[in-house]
Amino acid sequence: MPKRLPKVDVVLVGVGWTGGILASELTKAGLTVVGLERGKERKTEDYFMVHDELRYALRYELMQDLSRETVTFRSNEKVRALPMRSYGSFLLGDGLGGAGVHWNGQTYRFLPYDFQIRTQTIERYGANKIPAEMTIQDWGITYDELEPYFDKFEKMAGISGEENPLGGKRSDKYPTPPMKKSPTVNMFIEAAKKLNLHPYMVPSANLSENYTNPDGVARAACQYCGYCERFGCEYGAKADPVVTVIPVAKKTGKFEIRSHSNVRRILHTGNRATGVLYVDVTTGEEIEQPADIVVLTSFVFNNVRLLLMSNLGRPYNAANNTGVIGKNYAYQVFKGQSVGFFNDSEFNTFAGAGSLGACLDDFNGDNFDHSDLNFIHGANIAYTQTGKRPIQNNLVPKGTPGWGKEFKAASIKYYNSTISVAAQGACMPFRHHYLDLDPTYRDAYGDPLIRITFDFEEQDRQLTQYLASRCEDIVKEMKPSLVETAKELGPYDITPYQSTHNTGGVIMGADPATSAVNSYLQMWDVENLFVVGASAFAHNSGYNPTGTVGALAYRAAEGILKYRKSGGGILV
Amino acid sequence: MANQEENKDSSTISRRKFLANSGYAIGGLVVGGVLGSLLGREPKQQTPAPNQSAPQQTPDFNQALMFFTQEQFKVVDAATERIFPKDDNGPGARDLGVAFFIDHQLAGEYGFNARDYMQPPFFPGEKVQGYQGRLRRREIYEIGLREMQNYSMSKYKKNFYDLAPEEQDAVLTAFEKDEIKLTTTSASGFFKMLVTNTLEGVYADPLYGGNKNMSGWNLKKYPGNQMSYANIIEKEGLPQIKPASLRDHLSH
Ligand SMILES: Cc1cc2nc3c(=O)[nH]c(=O)nc-3n(C[C@H](O)[C@H](O)[C@H](O)COP(=O)(O)OP(=O)(O)OC[C@H]3O[C@@H](n4cnc5c(N)ncnc54)[C@H](O)[C@@H]3O)c2cc1C
């Protein structure tokens, strides 16, 4: 029999970005909250030896230990899913702060189009524009309704930026001004302007100046150290949960973090969650934590996996298109890009920050006419200067051998002399892209791994072709000695890193028949269970996800407080 | 500008001074910041410069083997030197200690695939599903290196490391193109790993045994790791900054 602990108001499964936000908002309102985090505690002092490309970027020091838990993957239902044995396509967070510790901090708002994608696409192009297998749907919330929560997230994190000329309406400007502009960032901006495009600085969670947020948390400015993505920030300049929301929750005295606590099941009687069952990873002991409200904040994969393993919600069945849990898994179409090689210029690109860069949305969402195009949506096109580190950056012109004398000479020659402009393509859901439990492979506790069934579609190939050409236009305008453009998407391959922008599986919507959670991320079928994260995205936009994830987390927190006050019931 | 001076040789600047000089100390309620602990740290003293008049070579105690046999080491040393040869740009893999780097990596967690999912069942997969073998990296190296020797012996009647450079390239190319069939693993997969590990050994922090004296970084004019680039981020061209390594970040 597992040990049973006293009941608390709220239990959070996972303490990364979403868990941290929930902890802060709920404890400030007086609730007692326990955060169960499977990994260890983290603090800024851990990162004094962090400028180590091998350890952090290539041996994945901060990420989930795959020997204990991974995912399985197959391109379609006809092939056997096999485990992702080593890292590649995406990197999973682990420990206090989750992936929020080692993110870049590029913090966008999805477009108004995203939230009403089905309605607006049909309005403008007719229903035939949407292929039969493409399962896009409105999100059950509009941009305008979500706007105040975007604002809240940005002020908490201190996002540095300037208004996106083609974005949704803002109630206020960014709390801090944009980052400093490096020479290559200026080159991108000038090239884009010459093409009559609308460049703006990437909204950044690396602070452009010292900032004190509405909770009284003071943080220092970014040092452009060049070790940001995949690393923790030794200055606390990068907004991460450990230096923003978690200390606020702790200060209330109402938040208890239990690290090394791996949650295995959501406990429930009928359609009411009663708590969770977890394992103390250090002793192997099984423990029950009862709670009035359970919140899943364990990232897309475990949000879905825990629901399926706990028999909560209606599992998605692609064969007859019923159920919702696991439905609309999507990713990011991130291959289209163009590179300029400069024979006669050298740049300071070894320096940089995770969110230093400029971008544009002329070809994102429905900001351009798709009448004559065989795809919908688009991509944010960006040039970012995140700090070129020497092991991973060995770009050479096509035709150069991959090793030996010529390779060495070319990789050194161009190390400080290339500029890459990339399109971060949106990813539409399809009927046969989904998450379910793997029938064969298990984690360290004997529980089934999550299984991904996913591939790129014609929509994604067309999008990549078109967007890569737009990247190429911009690079050519910078007048490099040589331009190379990647236009062919190919199949989805789990081995090269693309992005950790996995989405869907517990999607939001206005209709309980086609969505798992409502616009407060409350489960339709289990009213005291909230599932927070990019798992709620009904499709993925042409942006990094966390700005929108953060906004949804603030809304979920408000929903939980409302639910608590009203004494129960479905909120919408 | 004082700050620029600092950037030239950040190894001598303490974190305390750096933060003070850059106006880092900010007022207000510091809940999430870490300034207190940053300011409290004392940097490592610069190691005294070796006596100028009588330069003394201290032996590099790190240059010994944890995993390879001496013969395996010689094969790796020769092969990585072909992958990343000494040339007009500067040192190659051998002078940078790359084979020692690979040896040390294989001896530990990385060689055992300690943080990879290595549970059965094992099935051959599609290329897009990634590596699905049961062999661990150190075992792949053992098999690959043995075959490099066998192939060299059968084709040239010599050890790989005794071959002429062009012959060594021919052997490596045969691996790269899968012209050699290994029963338990793929020749090109092994070769790819060898190339990846070579680049890691050239450019990883010298702490790991390669990139000797930061000479790998010098090839790319890479400054290693510095406290801050806030002062150069807006500058045109490529700033010249003396590299610093993790050793310079150590406090005592
Ligand atoms: C390298 C990298 C770069 C990125 N860059 C950007 C960027 O520039 N912009 C952007 O918008 N997004 C970026 N992201 C994505 C961003 O990090 C995520 O969107 C964000 O962290 C998601 O928050 P979350 O709370 O859903 O998950 P996480 O922050 O990952 O937190 C989930 C937590 O749950 C814990 N957990 C999981 N399962 C269990 C369990 N069973 N029991 C207990 N605990 C559990 C995990 O250990 C983890 O700590 C990046 C991600 C990576 C990896």
Ligand code: SF4
């Ligand atoms: S680039 Fe800036 S925000 Fe990122 S880790 Fe370095 S100092 Fe921190």
